[in-house]
Amino acid sequence: MRQKIQAVFLSLMLALVAVPVPAHEAHHGGSAVTAGGEGVLKGVDAEARAVTLSHEPIPELRWPAMTMDLPLRDADLVSGFETGDGVRFTLEQVGETDYEIIDLQLLD
Numbered sequence: 001m002r003q004k005i006q007a008v009f010l011s012l013m014l015a016l017v018a019v020p021v022p023a024h025e026a027h028h029g030g031s032a033v034t035a036g037g038e039g040v041l042k043g044v045d046a047e048a049r050a051v052t053l054s055h056e057p058i059p060e061l062r063w064p065a066m067t068m069d070l071p072l073r074d075a076d077l078v079s080g081f082e083t084g085d086g087v088r089f090t091l092e093q094v095g096e097t098d099y100e101i102i103d104l105q106l107l108d
């Protein structure tokens, strides 16, 4: 009984010491994949944290020009933005083929 308690205590200690590493950062050796581009907002949904974006080609990702839905890291990124706005954006890879907008600026 005493040994079992010690074993449980030890595994708890190890769990506290182990620092979880985000899966995609481990996969990419700690450097997040980011890319930027320009486009026009075709739809803005702050509540759903998403936009529809008609973007120019993004050579870094080998993406052609297209219109697509993209999630926002933070709903605040689109506060003051509306459909039809020209934007410069930064994407970060969050999954094997998934990207998220982490920065959004109005084009003048």
Ligand SMILES: [Cu+2]
Residues within 6 Å of the ligand: 055, 063, 064, 065, 066, 067, 068
């Ligand atoms: Cu696209």
